[in-house]
Amino acid sequence: MKTNNSNILNYRIIGNGCPVIFLHGFLECNTMWNNLIPHLKNMRIYAIELPGHGKSRLTSTTLSLPKIALAVHETIQHLGLTHFSILGHSLGGYVALSLAKIQTEGIENIVLLNSHPWADSESKKKDRDRAAKVVAYNKNLFLKEAIPKLYYQPHLFETKINALIEEAYEMDNLAIIQTLMAMRDRGNCLDVLKNGKHKITIIQGEYDTLIPINKTLQMAEETQTPIHVIEGIGHMAHHEATQQLAKILNRIFELHAR
Template sequence: MQEFISYKNIQIAFTAEGKGKTIVLLHGFLESSSIWKHLTLELKKTHRVVTIDLLGHGNTEKLGYIHSMETMAEVVHAVLFHLKIKKFSLIGHSMGGYVALAFAEKFPQQLEKLILLNSSPVADSEERKQNRDRAKRLVKQNKKAFISMAIKNLFTDENRNALRPKINTLVEEATQIPEENIIAAIEGLKNRKDRTKVLQQYKGEKVIISGKNDPVVPFQEIKEIAEQAHSNFIAFEDGHMSYLENREELGEKLITLFS
């Protein structure tokens, strides 16, 4: 069941289940902590599992006109401080990985494992920044059409058909996010800094999990980054949404990592 803390006069939603060492799960753009339900069921058998709705997503409110990765990392820190948890592992999907890296930069001593799922330490290119600005305009013109296109394009063609009911649920949930919240997240994504050195310098265990056909995170690029950062690297065959496209494999890999 979700709980809430007050942070800078807004409500932050989170869940905390199970006992043992703590694993914190951070969702991506246009998602919420609901994406982790299946994984939480498994991990909470042996661990304490914390999921957080990041700023402007799920049941967490908006905070200002831009939701920077640094601000979201501070929100994560506030939730863990509230729960009196000093050491934990972080798993971040896509935008959640960017937040995890911002956390690793600010509070490295609190992390045991850093796991990037379909994510990268690389900042947006100029072309990508222009695409973000285009996305903001699309959100204002037709929010639902933007969300539908943005989410469906993250899957391989094959999985877009095979996982249609689950994709429709993701789209339906994302359409509940207010327009201004989406724009605040896009601004944060566009302006995030490159954290390749943060990943390289992080001394704890680090794992990068990637899809060979990920349309957002170029596979060869992230594989090379993992090698340079001395990160454990796990590859799946599918796209950007490994928690759905490779659900069983991902669960098995994570159970092994945390056993």
């Protein structure tokens, strides 16, 4: 569903129960949750598509994490939600933490799924720049290289990988490049975990090549952030460990609802 307001993002609403905002990752859209949703209980899910992804148009000529978070914030206001939790996968987690800086009240729980609070390192920023150049030159090449690497055992998920590539190919080149630049230039959000204003939980894949597990475990200990490590998976927990992830999420939100 969309409105005429250019800053209101596309969304769909599923189920009944405690309100949870679902924010997908880079190159994804609302369909990323399709495997997971049937296993979730007692949640009213508001799955929002980020700018330039799915049916949401770009909300600005140049994207930034604060601008993306603001568009999500305005969409949540449009939905009339005053208290809610957030599940953010990868980029969606970055957006959730950025949103927590804008909206200090009303966010009851944030779950970082295959995500983290750190800014890009200098080497990662260079990787983003190189990726943007490849997208401009040959988007399909970029997608075929980037998406399989998200899985620990990509040969087991060829059908899903091909579907993701086909979906992502429909994205405008500018949207992909602008989102890459927004991730490259985002700030550090570790303070959101440290200040204790929000309940935050981390769900991490044991073999997620994008997020160092040892660094994540150390950060979780230092900030006293609950963490669930799912063994034998990479960056795509919703595909690689659907039922295990659902059990963790059901426990998190059941405890919160009490």
